Amino acid sequence: MNNQKGNISVIILFAMAVILGMAAMVIDLGYVMLERQRLSDGVDAAALSGAQELVNGTTQAKETAIQYAMENGVNNPAITFEGDYKITVTGKKEVPFFFAKIFGFNHTVVEAKASAQMKPLSSARGIVPLAVKAPNPEEENYGFTYGSLYTLKYDPQHAANGNFGPLALGGRGASNYEENLLNGYEGVLSIGDVVDTEPGNMSGPTERAISERIKLSSDCQTYELAKKNRNCKRVIYLPVIDDVNLKGRDKVTIIGFAAFYLEEVGGNGNQSYVTGRFLKTIYSGDWNDENQHDIGLYAVKLVE
Structure with a gap:
C-alpha cells in the first residue's frame, strides 16, 4: 500500500513538472513571439520614417529613424545606409521568461531588421x-x-x-x-x-x-x-x-x-x-x- 502511495506521488510530481513545462512553453514562448512582433513593427516604422527623410540627407534620416525606433520601444537601434536611397534599422530586445525560470532559463534575446528604400515615383x-x-x-x-x-x-x-x-x-x-x-x-x-x-x-x-x-x-x-x-x-x-x-x-x-x-x-x-x-x-x-x-x-x- 505504501509503495502504491509512493508511486502515485512520483506520478503526481512528474505530471506537475510536465504541466509546468507546458505552461512555460505556452506562456513564455507566446510572450516571446509577441515581443518579437512588437520589435518588428518598431523597426518597420523606424525604417519607413527614416526613408522619408532621405531627401534631406542621411543625417536627418538617421535622427528620424532613431526617434521613431525609441518611440516604438526599440532601444539603441543600429542604423545603416546603402547609398543615399536605402536605410536599414536593426533592433534587439531582451525578453524575460516567467515559468521557464524554474528550469534555469531567465531570458532570451529577440532581433528584427527592416529596410526601406526611396526611388523615383512611378x-x-x-x-x-x-x-x-x-x-x-x-x-x-x-x-x-x-x-x-x-x-x-x-x-x-x-x-x-x-x-x-x-x-x-x-x-x-x-x-x-x-x-x-x-x-x-x-x-x-x-x-x-x-x-x-x-x-x-x-x-x-x-x-x-x-x-x-x-x-x-x-x-x-x-x-x-x-x-x-x-x-x-x-x-x-x-x-x-x-x-x-x-x-x-x-x-x-x-x-x-x-x-x-x-x-x-x-x-x-x-x-x-x-x-x-x-x-x-x-x-x-x-x-x-x-x-x-x-x-x-x-x-x-x-x-x-
Missing part, C-alpha cells in the same frame, strides 16, 4: 491635371533645377495650337478639370500612360482652384517652408510629358512625375497662367525597377 493618385514638358530628358532631373521657376499652365503667347497645359483626367470639361486641380485626380496614373489634353484656356477654373489651394496653405507660404511640410496644399504633383507640340484635344504620354511649389496664378481671362518652383520631396505612391529616371519626386516602401 504611379500615384492625387495627381493634378496640369502637364509640364521636360526641359531636357537626357539630363539629370530631366533638366529641371531645384528652386527654379517653371510655367505649369501657359498663356496664349506660349500655348501650342489651343493647348494651354490642362489635362482631361477621368473625364472632360471645366468642372472635372477644376475638381481635379483642387483635390487631385482620384484615379491612379502611371509612367507610360497616355492621357487626353483639355483644350481651351480654362482660366476661371484654374484661378479658383489655385487660389483656394494657396488660401489653404497658411502654414507653408514660402518655398522653404513647403519643403518641410508634406501636407502643404500649395505643393502639387503633376505629370511630366514628352511633348507640348499638340493640336486641339490631343494625347500625351507620361514619362515621369514631378513636384512644384505653386508660386503664382496670374493673368486675366485668356491671359491666365500658372508658375511653380521645382521641388524635391516624397509622395505617397509606388515605384518599380523599370522606371528609374530621377525627377526629384520619390515614393518609399519597405523592401525587407
Whole structure:
C-alpha cells in the first residue's frame, strides 16, 4: 500500500513538472513571439520614417529613424545606409521568461531588421491635371533645377495650337478639370500612360482652384517652408510629358512625375497662367525597377 502511495506521488510530481513545462512553453514562448512582433513593427516604422527623410540627407534620416525606433520601444537601434536611397534599422530586445525560470532559463534575446528604400515615383493618385514638358530628358532631373521657376499652365503667347497645359483626367470639361486641380485626380496614373489634353484656356477654373489651394496653405507660404511640410496644399504633383507640340484635344504620354511649389496664378481671362518652383520631396505612391529616371519626386516602401 505504501509503495502504491509512493508511486502515485512520483506520478503526481512528474505530471506537475510536465504541466509546468507546458505552461512555460505556452506562456513564455507566446510572450516571446509577441515581443518579437512588437520589435518588428518598431523597426518597420523606424525604417519607413527614416526613408522619408532621405531627401534631406542621411543625417536627418538617421535622427528620424532613431526617434521613431525609441518611440516604438526599440532601444539603441543600429542604423545603416546603402547609398543615399536605402536605410536599414536593426533592433534587439531582451525578453524575460516567467515559468521557464524554474528550469534555469531567465531570458532570451529577440532581433528584427527592416529596410526601406526611396526611388523615383512611378504611379500615384492625387495627381493634378496640369502637364509640364521636360526641359531636357537626357539630363539629370530631366533638366529641371531645384528652386527654379517653371510655367505649369501657359498663356496664349506660349500655348501650342489651343493647348494651354490642362489635362482631361477621368473625364472632360471645366468642372472635372477644376475638381481635379483642387483635390487631385482620384484615379491612379502611371509612367507610360497616355492621357487626353483639355483644350481651351480654362482660366476661371484654374484661378479658383489655385487660389483656394494657396488660401489653404497658411502654414507653408514660402518655398522653404513647403519643403518641410508634406501636407502643404500649395505643393502639387503633376505629370511630366514628352511633348507640348499638340493640336486641339490631343494625347500625351507620361514619362515621369514631378513636384512644384505653386508660386503664382496670374493673368486675366485668356491671359491666365500658372508658375511653380521645382521641388524635391516624397509622395505617397509606388515605384518599380523599370522606371528609374530621377525627377526629384520619390515614393518609399519597405523592401525587407
